[in-house]
Amino acid sequence: MHEVSIAESILDLIERQLGAPQALAEVELCIGPLSGVSAESLEFCFATVAKERGFGVPGLSIQRTQVVIHCDSCLETYSVDDLMSFCPHCNSWKRTIQSGDELQLVSASLIEVSHV
Numbered sequence: 001m002h003e004v005s006i007a008e009s010i011l012d013l014i015e016r017q018l019g020a021p022q023a024l025a026e027v028e029l030c031i032g033p034l035s036g037v038s039a040e041s042l043e044f045c046f047a048t049v050a051k052e053r054g055f056g057v058p059g060l061s062i063q064r065t066q067v068v069i070h071c072d073s074c075l076e077t078y079s080v081d082d083l084m085s086f087c088p089h090c091n092s093w094k095r096t097i098q099s100g101d102e103l104q105l106v107s108a109s110l111i112e113v114s115h116v
């Protein structure tokens, strides 16, 4: 499954930062509509993969971004949820996609170990 390998690579990244797997409280991701990643599938498998790898059962918070498009005709920048939209300012189809394919690790927080 595609999303399992994505969960693995996110955890690889966190493990590299931490040096070793540690119990995580929450992982925050940013996913664009053009990334080809299903946020729902990722939410579904993430906790299982994390637990197997020794990261505990972290919550997953996903920010969904929009596609940002620069219109080559009127030079306006606009955001859409999908690509089947013309420029809202001039109805042009001539454009440059600026973002929307991101899959980013925003943050990962550790469960705080309380010292008695």
Ligand SMILES: [Zn+2]
Pocket (backbone or CB within 6 Å): 071, 072, 073, 074, 075, 076, 087, 088, 089, 090, 091, 092
């Ligand atoms: Zn335009």
